[in-house]
Amino acid sequence: LTVEGRPLEDERRSDAELIERTRGGEIVAYEELVRRYQDVAVRTAHLFAPDGDAEDATQEAFVKAHAALGRFRPDAPFRPWLLRIVANEARNRRRSATRRVGLALRVVEDRRPDGAAPSPESVVLAGEQRSTLLRAVNGLRDEDREVSAVRYFLELSEAEAATTLGIPRGTVKSRLSRALRRLRDQLAIDEMDR
Amino acid sequence: MTERRRSLATLRDDELGEELRSLAAWIVSPATDRAAGSPDPARRARLRLETGVGLGRTRGRWWPFDQIGWPAGGRVRPLRRSLVLALIALVALVAIVGAIGFGVPGIRIIFTGASPTPSVSAGPSGPPGPTANSSPSPSPTVPGPPGSGLDLGIITTAADVPGLAGFPLQLPNSTSVGSPDAIWYRDGRVSLVWTARPGLPETQAPGIGLLVTEFRGKVDEAFFQKMLGPGTTLTAVTVGGEGAWWIGGEPHEFVYLDPTGLMIADTRRVVGDTLIWTRGDLTFRMETALGRAAAIGLAETIH
Numbered sequence: 001l002t003v004e005g006r007p008l009e010d011e012r013r014s015d016a017e018l019i020e021r022t023r024g025g026e027i028v029a030y031e032e033l034v035r036r037y038q039d040v041a042v043r044t045a046h047l048f049a050p051d052g053d054a055e056d057a058t059q060e061a062f063v064k065a066h067a068a069l070g071r072f073r074p075d076a077p078f079r080p081w082l083l084r085i086v087a088n089e090a091r092n093r094r095r096s097a098t099r100r101v102g103l104a105l106r107v108v109e110d111r112r113p114d115g116a117a118p119s120p121e122s123v124v125l126a127g128e129q130r131s132t133l134l135r136a137v138n139g140l141r142d143e144d145r146e147v148s149a150v151r152y153f154l155e156l157s158e159a160e161a162a163t164t165l166g167i168p169r170g171t172v173k174s175r176l177s178r179a180l181r182r183l184r185d186q187l188a189i190d191e192m193d194r
Numbered sequence: 195m196t197e198r199r200r201s202l203a204t205l206r207d208d209e210l211g212e213e214l215r216s217l218a219a220w221i222v223s224p225a226t227d228r229a230a231g232s233p234d235p236a237r238r239a240r241l242r243l244e245t246g247v248g249l250g251r252t253r254g255r256w257w258p259f260d261q262i263g264w265p266a267g268g269r270v271r272p273l274r275r276s277l278v279l280a281l282i283a284l285v286a287l288v289a290i291v292g293a294i295g296f297g298v299p300g301i302r303i304i305f306t307g308a309s310p311t312p313s314v315s316a317g318p319s320g321p322p323g324p325t326a327n328s329s330p331s332p333s334p335t336v337p338g339p340p341g342s343g344l345d346l347g348i349i350t351t352a353a354d355v356p357g358l359a360g361f362p363l364q365l366p367n368s369t370s371v372g373s374p375d376a377i378w379y380r381d382g383r384v385s386l387v388w389t390a391r392p393g394l395p396e397t398q399a400p401g402i403g404l405l406v407t408e409f410r411g412k413v414d415e416a417f418f419q420k421m422l423g424p425g426t427t428l429t430a431v432t433v434g435g436e437g438a439w440w441i442g443g444e445p446h447e448f449v450y451l452d453p454t455g456l457m458i459a460d461t462r463r464v465v466g467d468t469l470i471w472t473r474g475d476l477t478f479r480m481e482t483a484l485g486r487a488a489a490i491g492l493a494e495t496i497h
Contacts (some may be wrong), residue, residue, distance in 0.1 A: 027243045035236035042235065046224040054224035055235050062239035104222045130220050133202060133213060152214035153221065180207050188203035 015078045022069060030069075034062045037079050040154060041086045044164070047149040048090035051101035061089040080156065080163035087146070087164055094142075102138030105130055136186040144179035151176055339376035341387035344399060344465070347380020359384050361476060364408060367495040370394075371404065383409040395483040397466035405465055406496070407479040411472075431469075431486065433493045438471035440486050469493055 015036075021029035034041070038058065045061070046054035065085045072081055137145060150161045151172070162169040202213065233241070339349050355363040358379045365373070365386070370393045374386035386406040390396035394403030429440040469480040469489045478496065482489050 027240050030243070031236045031240035034239065035234070038234060038236050042224055046222075059235035059238045059242075062235055063242055066239070066243055105220050129202065129213075130217055133217055134221070136202075137214070137217075148214060152211055153218040155215065155218075177207065180210050183210065184203050184205070187201075191201060191203055 016074055019069065019072065019074065019078065022066070027066075030066055033078070034065070034082065037082055040079070041083060044083050044086045044150075044154060045090040047103065047153055048087050048146060049094045050103045052090060052093040054090070057090045057093055058086055061086040064089065077160070077163075080160040083150075083154075083156075083160075083164040084166055088166075091142075103134055105134055132187065132190055136183050136190060139186050140179060140182060143175060144182055147172060147175045148179045148183070339387075340389045340402065341376050341378055341385065341405070344385075344387075344402070344405075345380075346378035346385040346387070347383070348378065350377050350379045350384075352377060355379065355384050359409070361408075361410065364476070364478075364496050366406075366492055367497065368492055371492060374406075383407050397481060397483045399465035402465055403483075404492075405481040407481075408476055410475050411477040429486070431490060433469070433471040433490055434473070436471060436473065438469060438490070438493070440489070441468040441470065442486070443467075 015033065018029045018033040022033060041058045041061065042054045045052070045057040049057065061082070065082055068085065072078070137148060140148065146165060147161065150156045150164050151158075156164060158169050158172050161172045165172065167175070202210070205213065350358060352363045352365070355361075355377065359382060363377070363384060363386075371388060375389050376387040378385040378387065384407065386404075386408075387402060388394055388404040389401055390403035396403060397405065399405070426441060426443045429442070431438050431440045464481060466481040466483050467486070467489070469478075469482070469486075471478050471493060478493065480489055480493055482492075484492065
């Protein structure tokens, strides 16, 4: 049982077991281990490089993580360690800034994710707001967009975000604060243009 | 996200954070784009690790020497990357010289899990986004010569094959099959396509009765045994007295090492039961709905 790739307490031990078995040469154990975090890994790759092939980047990261597993500290959480490798792989695959494609919204917007059916008017307004917000996110600098993505889209904890991004926790805080400020600036410009 | 008009620019940090959390559910998710039955990243990674080849794959090409100093999880420093690439170039050069000198390209073929079928390859509705490693799907509506939509490359002629592929085209000498309706070329692979007709039942690709692919290389049974996905069967057979393999059941993926040592993933969808055999330095891959015995009989006429 996992929630967003986050194992329950009794499964943390299993992570350690699977890592140990992987180090002993059991590649099947490694497949089981990384599959636990596969969905969040693919989402991470997509958020870091929306114009790339997220599954391909994830696969490549899994292979690289296997090679690096000897350097993983057994007492550390595996998920953010793995996501850091995924994030780096995705970054390396990003296109140049001028050719970059941003995150996209799902086309089907006539229903909320919870399945409730809102009024047609509110659908339009909510859709516009989502588009406006995502456009502003896409307009952020890479490091601002990344910190926003891991904290709000992936809902990683501050500690996990720090590991995933490879920066200190304090930097996560300050960078996130700056990202939100810039996001508001961008939103203000966008609202003035309309 | 709340559904009333408000100025997003005036929200406090925590409010804006909540808006962003709500937005996440609306962002296109690449995880939903993978067709059912297609191997997931974990499975693909395992296959690559088990075989020891295809490590360090870059888009479409798998560099087999990835573990040489490639820092996992970190950015590759330019100097280090240059050294690795130089080493790869050196090894590739040695491989080419070896191939020329000894005439053994060392091509291997890997069969992985099932590929997507036409019924699931359409994917969810939504805007264009990153796609998974799903193979191209044939479509009966694709205009052009037979095989269009199968991702076979460029259309060519028998006369042009030697110049493109570096080897002469080999054709079946069978009146029931006749000449191919189309000849395609891509990345060293020549594909011959026959439309479905009486005597050539339709494969899983609409309108296609027979597909034969020819390329330089030889097969490796060890990979067959290890890499077959569930629902796929491998049978050792002979074609003209030489060892060959018949792969039936679920579709499989096709990966091989080219003569320079690069692992090539042929991502097109397999269209039917497959017969693989080698003659000299060429490998032949026949996809058909004829059945094993008829396929072998037809294969023995190809020269």
